[in-house]
Amino acid sequence: MKDFFYLIPISLALGLAGLVLFLWSLKNGQYEDLDGASERILYDDDRPSQLE
């Protein structure tokens, strides 16, 4: 029964980390051009976006 009390905060923390990561990637513009991202990987001189 005691593990239970450790596991709840751990699972919540992991979930929260996922949420924060998603919100960060949304703000960072990672979802601006999903079609383009899948194509750019095919070219060697891919570079990160300078535009926010």
Added chain:
Amino acid sequence: MTCCTPATSMVSADAFRPSTPSAEEFRLASRSIGNGILQTEISVPTIHCGGCINRIERGLARLDGVKDVRVNLSSKRLALRWSDQGAPPDAIGALKQLGYDGHLFDPSEAAKPGGDLPRMLRALAVAAFASMNIMSLSVSVWAGAEGSTRNMLHWICAGIALPALLYAGRIFYQSAWRALRHGQTNMDVPISIGIATAFALSIYDTYHGYEHAYFDAATSLVFFLLIGRTLDYVMRERTRTAVKGLAQLSPRGAMALRADGEYEYLPLKAITPGTRLLITAGERVPVDCKVEHGISDIDYSLVTGESAPRQVEAGAALQAGILNITGSLTVIATALAEESFLAEMIRLMEAAELGKSAYRRIADRASRLYAPAVHLTSLLSFLGWMVIQGDVHQATTIAIAVLIITCPCALGLAVPMVQVMAARRLFESRIMVKDGSAMERLNDIDTVVFDKTGTLTLGQLQVTNIDLTDPDALSMAAGLAAHSRHPNAKAIGEAARVRTGTSHRFEAVREYPGLGIQGICQGKAYRLGRALFACGTESASPDTVLSCEGRPLAAFAFSDKLRPGAKELVDKLRNAGISMEILSGDGISAVRKIGLELGIADYTAGILPGGKLERIKALSDQGRKVLMVGDGLNDAPALMAAHVSMAPASAADVGRNNADFVFLQDSLDTVFLAYRISRDAGKLIRQNFIIAIGYNVIALPVAILGYATPFVAALAMSLSSIIVVANALRLKGEPMRGKAKPLSLEPKLEQLAV
């Protein structure tokens, strides 16, 4: 990459393509982002693969002054950053060299990407996090956790649910509050009440250590409903950007001739009556004006619906929006931009909008019946249990269970899911739909009103007497015609390409605007143009004549080309029992010809924009539901007044922005496809309502009798939502036969994005 061959052989739309924007226009479309750097957004509809991205980014980065280029493949747009020293880079020209057509994006539009979407996605993410964690904790409660363990789990759930409901549920509370303040109800009112009461009761029960808490139901309700909302929003946003990405047809400004003889590019707002402007061939007229000198041919097709070009000379009055085809004109502005012909249209459109009764969406109509019914049932079960048992807490619990279990979870998804699927199917067929209500409205039409020029026809002329013409004369004429952008000349070139495939070479070619072309071949002077110009004799027919040394060789007659799929559309609509009519601003003979060809007996010619509006209003007053299909400036008020409206991508800006549907394909057959998909969507929406109501019929007695534990509620809610979503996924798009691969359609966009 083979898919990436730019379509350079598109000829059809050349005449309408605006000339490359000047440096001044380029600068006008840019916005400063600090440090002397300007950003310009350019829409390039033909980008469609990684090769395009690579080629464009590398090609443009080489230009002088360019700091950064970033192509966005999803929105088919590129952002160009350049330092403001001297002239802006000729990005459009560079794109053209690479084989792409770019046009400037309005900076005020470009500045606000995404709109509300990030906010909704954030709310959705929070709701997803909360509902999943609460659900996983609730599993322990359902599995039989008891006493202090259960209580602690409930408190943790409450701690997660409160911020999540406050943050993610805002969209519903705000909308419900707006409706209530105006004395109305909508779907969001029962949702908000359900969420609030469920949460309040659960807190109370948790505090007193009772067995049941509805935190999972409240959060997953918000999560499910937010999915529907977000999809709905994404659909509308995608349409908005797709339509905005099409080239702007009205000019942003014009080259003005100052008193000191210098030229200066003026934005539209700075042009005042009396300003002297230079309109070169291929440009659209920015404001109402009068020709001072110069001769040219003018294309009125987008403004009045006339298909044949008209010749103008000094003294003629020109309307804003018309296209100058052959010669340069110096004109004097006679009105401000906001008082020009276009403004008259906007005034008519406002009048049309006032007269139009607001359409209530199916979901809102349903909720008008639904919300009182739900609240009444809940109240009755409270009173019933009070009478039977007299236990306030028990009665309240059951009343709230009724509210939660009947909360329109399935109902909230029933409509948006189907409409999102339908919009997706339409999008695959290159039809943009403005919002879900447009599909609902298209579903109940019984009359279709067509504009002629540019809608039933392509607005491109073709030679009608091609078989009667001597092939030699035809290729002679084609050789001369290649030097002009006049629609008649283009039609002759096209006819020769199809028929003979050859054309002669001419020397010393000269175009006389408004008259014709002259050229020398093997020492003889050939002329192609009006009869008076070519042979020196007046002729009654407006045909184009080819002559050698003043001797007529051949005469060409023209008519507007029927849009592909027009016949099929008319047949299908007739079979569906829908009546049709044509309202055109063109002459009676041209309209009658098209009417006969398509078998539409009802046609009116030479009608003014106000007349079209009146006709639509008259039809609406008879109780008809009218679909208006039109493209011109003169159609804009009628598009506004009609029950539902549709415009081709080649339509004038105002029309395109006000139409409920915009189709990007050449074929008019897509109009029927849109109708069919809307009808199927309507059927699925009704089915979904039946499913949702059926679910309530089963679930409601369970809840009223007091058996709706949180576990049952969660199960029932998820199950009904899944069934409704699965039913929406059944919506079929285009039949397989016509389903072209998206890539092969891409060049068409270029052609249409005139």
